[in-house]
Amino acid sequence: MTTELLPVILCGGSGTRLFPLSRESHPKQFLALTGPQTMLQQTAMRLRGWNEGISLAPTPTLVCHEEHRFLAASQWGEVESGAASIILEPVGRNTAPALTLAALHACRDGGDPVMLVMPADHVIQDITAFQNAVRAGLEYASRGAVITFGILPQYPETGFGYIQYRHEHAEDRVCPVEAFTEKPPLALAQQYVQQQNFLWNSGIFMLRTSTWLRALQLCNPKILGSCQAAMRSARHDLDFIRPDKAAFTACPSDSIDYAVMEKLLEHPEWGIACSVVSLKAGWSDVGSWDALWKVMERDSRGNAVIGGAVLHQDCNDTLFMSNSRLVTGVGLRDLVVVETADAVLVADKRCTQEVKSLVNRLSQAGHRITNQHRKVHRPWGWYDLIDSGERFQVKRIVVNPGASLSLQMHQHRAEHWVVVKGEAEVTHGERNFSLKENESTYIPPGHKHRLRNRGAQPLEIIEVQSGSYLGEDDIVRFDDAYGRIDASESPHG
Incomplete structure (x- = not known):
């Protein structure tokens, strides 16, 4: 039996840790960071070539901020011939409300598809492995389980959430989830890596529309109520779907993990199973400059270069990006050097998570540079x-x-x-x-x-x-x- 899968691509987020390349008006999901296609386009392209009992819904769903609607539509159209339903958030309210808008749209005519929920700003290098992981969890999702996808930790990363799972049989591909932990301190992250029953939380989920709406009603009815009101009064604008601004602005802001996943584990009596599939597909959320350096092709001394106008000498393990002019480096080690037409960032690779606080300071000081290029x-x-x-x-x-x-x-x-x-x-x-x-x-x-x-x-x-x-x-x-x-x-x- 063929199961129809509805891709839901979440295009929100500002990508502030990738400043100065990423700005509020042109965040990282719309940038070409690791190849000729943008992150959104790479997400769309990994949906090609499904077979063996899986068919994709003819019209995937994208959820993005209204300011980015033309970017999303044009970039989708450059790589995909079919249309997408593009839902516009009037304000950012994190991933749980975004997914709820998509779920309400998906069930508007009485349907109950299995949704494959993907952030638009991830790198997945092995598409076949990704599709096989989705295939492994699809039957569980179709029966009402919530499936998440975890990444085997390579090091004690403090910028990711972690999934603790129960591995009952060596051959199991789908394992019950025991706990979610959001961005632990270094000592705890080191402990998780050593225990070997923890995975990084990829932020990719798969579940039926009805499963999500029932779980949200149990865990966070205020989000559900606000989103239902917003979609009841939604209007169509060109090829876009605009939820009601006042209703959606009143919605609480929360992530999928906090709003639902952690609460489901606290209430097994609700009967909604949470399971994880290990994803070994060259995944990265490219959430910082050092994360981008890790997935880039590097020379024999560990240097990665983006842009042609770069000349370096006696440098090691450094990321160089040239956007508009010549960038040169001598004797550098473990640095990030990023040049755009109106800003330059130089940072220790160990400190790239702190770029976000730097952007916050610029924004608080009234600098327009954080908003647009x-x-x-x-x-x-x-x-x-x-x-x-x-x-x-x-x-x-x-x-x-x-x-x-x-x-x-x-x-x-x-x-x-x-x-x-x-x-x-x-x-x-x-x-x-x-x-x-x-x-x-x-x-x-x-x-x-x-x-x-x-x-x-x-x-x-x-x-x-x-x-x-x-x-x-x-x-x-x-x-x-x-x-x-x-x-x-x-x-x-």
């Missing part, structure tokens, strides 16, 4: 803030073929456009005209305007903004192909 992606293309100063800023804008910015107006700034590549179709008030390479136009404050690329190649322009206020919230939209007229965020274009 100098290069900012939009549904129509991207822009790069080249320079700025008092009463001016300069942007390089690239518009994808067939795309356009919204019809809009600015109250406080003027814009000067120079086409450097391609041909622009410009709307300026009641006028429509074309600009070719090396031609320019001027948009005064208070004038309606739109930039469109009807060509087959990317359109590139240089925009000089000048005025008394240059913030991205100085925008009034009159028409927008991406449904952002009433959106809460106010992105450029």
